[in-house]
Amino acid sequence: MTGVQEKLKVIAPATxxxxxxxxxxxxxxxxxxxxxxxxxxxxxxxxxxKKRLDYLRTLKEIMVNQMEAIAKIIADDTGKVLTEAIxxxxxxxxxxxxxxxxxxxxxxxxxxxxxxxxxxGKKSSIEYMPRGVVLVISPWNYPxxxxxxxxxxxxxxxxTVILKPSEVTPLVGKCxxxxxxxxxxPEGVIQVAHGGKEVGxxxxxxxxxxxxxxGSVRTGKIIQQVAxxxxxxxxxxxxxxxxxxxxxxxxxxxxxxxxxxxAFTNSGQVCMSAERLYVEKTIYPQFLALLKKEISTLRxxxxxxxxxxxxxxxxxxxxxxxxxxxxxxxxxxxxxxLSPEEWEHGMFLxxxxxxxxxxxxxxxxxxxxxxxxxxxxxxxxxxxIALANDTKYGLNASxxxxxxxxxxxxxxxxxxxxxxxxxxxxxxxNHGLPFGGAKQSGIGRYHGDGGLKIFCHEKSIIEDxxxxxxxxxxxxxxxxxxxxxxxxxxxxxxxxxxxxxSKMYVKLLKKG
Ligand code: ADP
Numbered sequence: 001m002t003g004v005q006e007k008l009k010v011i012a013p014a015t016x017x018x019x020x021x022x023x024x025x026x027x028x029x030x031x032x033x034x035x036x037x038x039x040x041x042x043x044x045x046x047x048x049x050k051k052r053l054d055y056l057r058t059l060k061e062i063m064v065n066q067m068e069a070i071a072k073i074i075a076d077d078t079g080k081v082l083t084e085a086i087x088x089x090x091x092x093x094x095x096x097x098x099x100x101x102x103x104x105x106x107x108x109x110x111x112x113x114x115x116x117x118x119x120x121g122k123k124s125s126i127e128y129m130p131r132g133v134v135l136v137i138s139p140w141n142y143p144x145x146x147x148x149x150x151x152x153x154x155x156x157x158x159x160t161v162i163l164k165p166s167e168v169t170p171l172v173g174k175c176x177x178x179x180x181x182x183x184x185x186p187e188g189v190i191q192v193a194h195g196g197k198e199v200g201x202x203x204x205x206x207x208x209x210x211x212x213x214x215g216s217v218r219t220g221k222i223i224q225q226v227a228x229x230x231x232x233x234x235x236x237x238x239x240x241x242x243x244x245x246x247x248x249x250x251x252x253x254x255x256x257x258x259x260x261x262x263a264f265t266n267s268g269q270v271c272m273s274a275e276r277l278y279v280e281k282t283i284y285p286q287f288l289a290l291l292k293k294e295i296s297t298l299r300x301x302x303x304x305x306x307x308x309x310x311x312x313x314x315x316x317x318x319x320x321x322x323x324x325x326x327x328x329x330x331x332x333x334x335x336x337x338l339s340p341e342e343w344e345h346g347m348f349l350x351x352x353x354x355x356x357x358x359x360x361x362x363x364x365x366x367x368x369x370x371x372x373x374x375x376x377x378x379x380x381x382x383x384x385i386a387l388a389n390d391t392k393y394g395l396n397a398s399x400x401x402x403x404x405x406x407x408x409x410x411x412x413x414x415x416x417x418x419x420x421x422x423x424x425x426x427x428x429x430n431h432g433l434p435f436g437g438a439k440q441s442g443i444g445r446y447h448g449d450g451g452l453k454i455f456c457h458e459k460s461i462i463e464d465x466x467x468x469x470x471x472x473x474x475x476x477x478x479x480x481x482x483x484x485x486x487x488x489x490x491x492x493x494x495x496x497x498x499x500x501x502s503k504m505y506v507k508l509l510k511k512g
Contacts, residue, residue, distance in 0.1 A: 013347045014347060014348075016346075016347075020170075033191050037162055037188055039188055040189045045159070045160075049156070053101050053104060053105075053156065057101065063094060071090060073171050078143060079267075079312050083304075084265060092145050100452070107453065108128045108452055110125060111126055113125060113126060115462070121464065122462050122464045123463050124463075125461050128457075128459070130457075132159060132160075132209030133160050134211075136164070136212045137203075137204070137213045138150070138165050139166050141266060144175075147172070148176065153446060154210070161190045165192065165194070168313045173192055180192075197219070205226055207230055210234070211223060211233075212235045217367075220238045234443065235443065236443045237271070237446070238441050239271055239441060240272055240273075241364075241393040242273065242276070242424075243398075243414075245384050245410065249403055252286065252287060255400040256287060256294050258400070258424055259424070260351075262398065264373075268372065269312055272425045272428060274398065276373075280377070291336070295351050308371070311349055319368070320370030323372065327361050334352065334353070335355050335375065336352060337351060337371075350371070354372060354373065354375065357374040359387065381406065381409075381410060384410070393439055393440055394414075394416045394439040398423065399419060400421075401422075407421045431447050434446070434450050
C-alpha cells in the first residue's frame with residue numbers, strides 16, 4: 001500500500017483522447033459507505049413520500065436545465081452520438097421521474113384486501129416498507145439511464161442507495177453524483193462509489209439489503225452467488241440476443257428502416273438490440289436490398305448530425321471480431337460491412353449484415369453487443385417461433401406484419417420479457433410496462449408498479465379488534481374436529497353457502 005489514491009484515466013472512445021481522471025473509492029471505505037447509508041435510512045425512510053418526491057422534482061429541473069451539458073458528458077464518455085444520449089439516456093430518465101411522481105403514491109400507499117369468510121371479523125391490508133441500503137451496480141452502454149432509474153426507484157420507495165457505476169464510463173458516474181448533490185439530497189441518502197470490478201465485488205460482499213445489477217450474464221451469475229450466501233434479494237438485468245421477425249406482409253420499407261435502427265443504434269451495444277433478423281423467404285432478397293440501401297445512408301461520427309457513434313469499450317470489439325471471424329470461417333457471407341482483418345484501427349466499426357449463417361454459430365447464439373446483424377430466412381410461423389426461441393436469452397423481441405392477429409399470436413409464443421410489434425426496443429421507454437428478461441436475460445422486473453415494489457418488503461397485515469375472548473381455531477380442540485369437518489365440507493361443497501356457514505360459525509363461536 002502506497003497510500004496514494006488510485007486514479008482512473010478516462011479516455012474518450014471516439015477520439016482516443018484523455019478527457020478526465022477519476023479517483024477510485026478505496027475498498028477500505030466500504031464499511032463507512034454502508035454505515036452512512038444506514039444512518040441516513042432512519043430519516044429518509046420516515047420522510048413523507050411527498051417530500052421525497054420533491055427532491056426528485058428538483059433533480060428533474062436541474063437535469064432539464066443542464067440537458068446539453070449532460071448529453072455531452074454521456075457522448076464523450078461512451079462515444080455514442082449526442083442524439084442518442086438525449087433520446088435514450090436522458091429522456092427516459094426524466095420520463096421515469098415523471099412516472100414515479102405521478103404513480104408512486106398510489107403504488108406505495110398500500111391497500112386493503114378482502115378477508116375470507118373463514119376469517120370473519122378481521123381486516124386485511126398490505127403495506128410497503130423500504131428495505132434499507134440498496135446497492136445498484138450499473139453498466140456502460142446506457143450509463144445514465146441504467147443507473148438513474150433503479151437508483152431513483154429505490155430512493156422513492158424510501159431506501160438509501162449506493163451506486164457503483166461502470167468504470168468504463170466513469171465521467172457519467174461522476175455527473176450523476178454531482179446532479180444528486182446539486183439537488184440537495186441529504187448526506188448518505190445516495191452515495192456513489194467509483195471504480196472497477198474489485199470495488200463492485202467489495203460492495204457486493206458488504207451486505208446490502210438489496211442488489212440491483214445491470215450488466216453481463218457472467219457477472220450477474222457471480223453476483224447472484226455472492227448474494228445467495230446471505231440470502232440478499234436481487235434483480236438481475238442481463239444480456240439479450242433479440243430476434244426481429246419480418247413477415248412478407250409487413251410494411252417492408254418501414255421494417256428495413258426499423259431493423260437497421262434496432263441493430264445499429266448505440267453501435268449495437270444495447271441489451272435489446274436486434275441481434276438476429278429472421279426474414280420470410282419470399283421477400284428475403286428484396287429485404288436484403290432494402291437493408292443495404294438504408295445502411296448506405298448512415299454516417300458514422302461524433303458531430304451533432306452523425307447517426308452512428310463509436311464503440312464504447314475496446315474489449316467489446318474483440319468479442320464482435322471473434323464472432324464475425326468464426327461465422328465467416330464457417331461459410332457466412334457479408335452482405336454489408338467488411339471482414340475483421342479489413343477493419344481500420346479505432347473504435348468505429350462498419351455496420352455489418354451477415355447472411356448464410358446457421359443456427360449453431362456463435363454469431364447467432366451468443367450476445368454480440370456490436371454492429372453485426374445475422375440474417376436468416378424462414379418459411380413458416382411455427383419455424384420462426386422455434387428459431388426465435390432457440391437461444392439461452394429472452395429479453396426482447398420484435399414482430400413485423402400488417403396482420404395484427406398474427407403478430408399477437410407470435411408475440412405470445414415468444415419466450416421473452418417483452419415483445420414489440422411493428423417497432424423495436426421501445427417497450428423500455430414506457431415506464432408503465434415491466435422491464436426484464438426471461439431465461440438467462442435476467443431475474444426480476446423493474447419499471448412499472450413492480451419497479452417500486454421490488455425495493456420494499458411487501459408486508460401483510462391482518463387485524464382483529466381484540467375484543468373477543470378467544471378464536472374458534474385456538475385451543476382447546478376438544479369436540480371441534482367433527483364440527484370443523486362438517487363446516488369445511490359444507491362450506492367448500494355448497495359453493496360458499498354463506499348463510500349455512502355463518503350459522504355453523506356462530507354455533508362454534510358459542511362453544512368457545
Ligand atoms: P459490462 O461489460 O456490460 O459492463 P459487466 O458485467 O462486466 O458488464 O459490468 C457491469 C458492472 O458490474 C460494472 O459496473 C462492473 O464494474 C461491475 N462488476 C464487474 N464484475 C463485478 C463483480 N465481480 N462484482 C460486482 N460488480 C462487478
